[in-house]
Amino acid sequence: MSTMEEPLYPIAVLIDELKNDDIQLRLNSIRRLSTIARALGEERTRKELIPFLSENNDDDDEALLALAEELGVFIPYVGGVEYAHVLLPPLETLCTVEETCVRDKAVESLCRIGSQMRETDLVDWFIPLVKRLAAGEWFTSRVSACGIFHIAYPSAPDMLKTELRSIYSRLCQDDMPMVRRSAASNLGKFAATVESVHLNADILSIFEDLTQDDQDSVRLLAVEVCAALGKLLEPQDCVAHILPVIVNFSQDKSWRVRYMVANQLYELCEAVRPEPTRMDLVPAYVRLLRDNEAEVRIAAAGKVTKFCRILSPEHAIQHILPCVKELSSDSSQHVRSALASVIMGMAPVLGKDATIEQLLPIFLSLLKDEFPDVRLNIISKLDQVNQVIGIDLLSQSLLPAIVELAEDRHWRVRLAIIEYIPLLASQLGVGFFDDKLGALCMQWLQDKVYSIRDAAANNLKRLAEEFGPEWAMQHIIPQVLEMSTNPHYLYRMTILHAVSLLAPVMGSEITCSKLLPVVVNASKDRVSNIKFNVAKVLQSIVPIVDQSVAEKTIRPCLVELSEDPDVDVRFFANQALQTIDSVMVS
DSSP: OHHHHTTHHHHHHHHHHHTOSOHHHHHHHHHTHHHHHHHHOHHHIIIIIHHHHHHOOOOOHHHHHHHHHHHTTOGGGGTSGGGGGGGHHHHHHHTTSSOHHHHHHHHHHHHHHHTTSOHHHIIIIIHHHHHHHHTOSSHHHHHHHHTTHHHHGGGSOHHHHHHHHHHHHHHHTOSSHHHHHHHHHHHHHHHHHSOHHHIIIIIHHHHHHHHTOSOHHHHHHHHHHHHHHHHHSOHHHIIIIIHHHHHHHTTOSSHHHHHHHHHHHHHHHHHSOSHHHHHHHHHHHHHHHTOSSHHHHHHHHTTHHHHHHTSOHHHIIIIIHHHHHHHTTOSOHHHHHHHHHHHTTHHHHHOHHHIIIIIHHHHHHHHTOSSHHHHHHHHTTHHHHHHHHOHHHHHHHHHHHHHHHTTOSSHHHHHHHHHHHHHHHHHHOHHHHHHHTHHHHHHGGGOSSHHHHHHHHHHHHHHHHHHOHHHHHHHTHHHHHHHTTOSSHHHHHHHHHHHHHHHHHHOHHHIIIIIHHHHHHHTTOSOHHHHHHHHHHHHHHTTTSOHHHIIIIIHHHHHHHTTOSSHHHHHHHHHHHHHHHHHHHO
């Protein structure tokens, strides 16, 4: 008898847990649906589990979301694609709930199941579901319906296809803005499945209705559809139907719509394929760059380099550059920051002469901007300009500003300069670097901000790698050693960090003769933090030096530290001693 009852156990547990007041128990049982389905077998899953899930109206959105997700991957548990239709009823119910994320997940799962269903099943089961949702009394079902048309349409017979296009058209004119929004955002996917002969007749008229919607939230979604439709239409249709819409949208009374156009204009230009028509979009783009809303100018400024790439250098200089000059002194710091993040990319587009004459003054003004993010964005892209105008001009025009920024009051700006120094060093060469930037690199080791000191130590290592140990021995090591006796313990710790980074680059001989004595001397420091950092540095130096040095110099120092009153010092000293022992054994 017990073996007869055993298969009932999983479904009994599931039903109990699904009705439990504890949401966590309900969630756990939903996430275990696949396990329970396997225990029940395919037939009982179809006949018992799925109907139960369809009838079970859980009121918790989290549980419904988990259910919608699970059902999307449930085809193998109901007997494969020939029985996929049994999963549609519970998902249809989930498509009508009020919570948006549950509906979205249910639509996603329906799309996943529909894309695997056989054509006959789509006609018999899926398309009727689409029609029921689209005719639903409550707006939530109509919102969900818009997201599954592109799955249903390709398999429908011609008569049904006409009906589906007509239903979609009605949804685009629905009384509820939420439904029209959903129809607008899904129109691109639906249009991609519609035959080209019906694109012009049906889809374009739907699209034109959406572009004239009285709700800006619908119109801004129609902006995205422009790019999708542009790729589907013939070039002449694109020019006739899409281009005027983009131009009108760029003058829309709602700033949100104009923002959307500014954000998407590069993609829209690619959709409007014929070259001459791109010039028709230049006035629209110029309007957006001079828009009275800062958000629109931010979006437009962020695309300036991309937009210039699809124009000839002459047109970019004539039409776009005057706007760029205006934006570089815009009243909004965020507009200037957006411009600074992309403007360096204009140099390769405009060429050397135009960069020197027109762009360099703009770079300089942005480098001296009062807002740190603007300065930061310029610094991080200097290499793009260097490729165009060469290092001589770059150093003459921009280096004084860089040196000024190296002492900027905002530490993030100083940090960006430090991170750029090795690249600048490799481009400037040793002589120029020693002249202008060498002193700065040492100055940063004594900065008040830890991140700067840390970056400065890493910077010394990268410079030593770039210019070689001999140069480092002459220009870095003496100054680092001099700082090792700084009265402030935090700066002494920075020097220890720098030594640990430089040792592998400098090699065994210089490490033993110059760096190791400084570290051993620091072990006598009165500050415990220094002493346990000494132990860490000695541990990192062990693999670099000879065994005899490790035994005669490093081990006695560590043994002394291992008897220190401070627990941390003892811990790190013992760790370092273990490293010596393991090196000796190997």
